[in-house]
Amino acid sequence: MHTETYDNASSLARAGAEAFASLASRAAAARGRFTVALAGGSTPRATYALLASDEFASSVCWQKTVIFWGDERCVPPTHRQSNYATARRALLDRVPIPGGQIHRMRGELPPEQAAADYRSTLRAALGTGSRLDLVLLGMGAEGHTASLFPGTTALKERERTAVAVYVEALQAWRVTLTLPALNAARHVLFLVSGKGKARAPARLLAGEALPAALVQPLSGNLTWLIDRDAASTPG
Structure with a gap:
């Protein structure tokens, strides 16, 4: 695990964009394509906006990029x-990526059907046993990541790559990649910013078994990018 701390959210977002572009180039050169799972939330959105900017857009081979x-x-x-709609507005509508390489979760379907549909999508697009090159993740104040919330059954999944999960605290259904899918990735990059997140990193460092702490790539790299507000110890 590697951790980098930045002065503010803008610097963190830039570091995220730089890491994305670097990994995209390396994956395309090594394997002919770059497969990445995007995250929702405000912190990743700032990174997406940078990736769509003139400064970064030309540094990524979007024709070889596959989005999950x-x-x-x-x-x-x-x-x-919708996380898909957020990424589309901030990034995907602004770069020349083929539509057939964008694989969204079909949240309009019944939850269990949407999860089964995405498992099929992953198998078809990645192949059996294939790994995502990069997974971008955020973290909530209570330590959740993706839609792996504390106390939910999704945390216990050991085989399926995507499941439906009812989040009692939100009174809402989500579809999420599971720990087996996340921990199979070549690279996992957490983007965490804001004072509202400060308690969660401190709890992680204290060894508390929060959902985000369970993301430990089996044979990949794990990097946390955190700004000073998120890294601060709450008073």
Whole structure:
């Protein structure tokens, strides 16, 4: 595990964009494509906006980039809370990526059907035993990541790559990649910013078994990018 701390959220977002572009180039050169699972939330959104900017867009071979998602709300793809819609507005509509290489979670389907559909999508797009090159993740104040929330059954999944999960605290269904899928990735990159997240990193460092702490790639690299607000110890 490698941790980098930045002065502010803007610097963190830039570091995230730089890491994305670097890994994309290396994966495309080594394997002919770059497979990445995107995250929801405000911190990754700033990174997506940078990737779509003139400064970064030309440094990624979008023709060789294949997009997935780490989780999704069970809402239509046009819904303002859809992770797909957020990434589309911030990034995907602004770069020349072929539509057939964008594999969204179909949140408009019944939850269990949406999860089964995404397991099939992953098998078809990645092949049996294949790994994502990069998974981008955020972390909530209570330590959740993707839609792996404390106390949910999704944390116990050991075989399936994607499942439906009802989050009692939100009174809502989600579809999420599971720990087996996340921990199979070549690279996992956490982006964590803001004072509202400060308690979670401290709890992780104290050894508390939060969901985010269970993301430990089996034969890949784990990097945490944190800004000073998130790294601070709450008073």
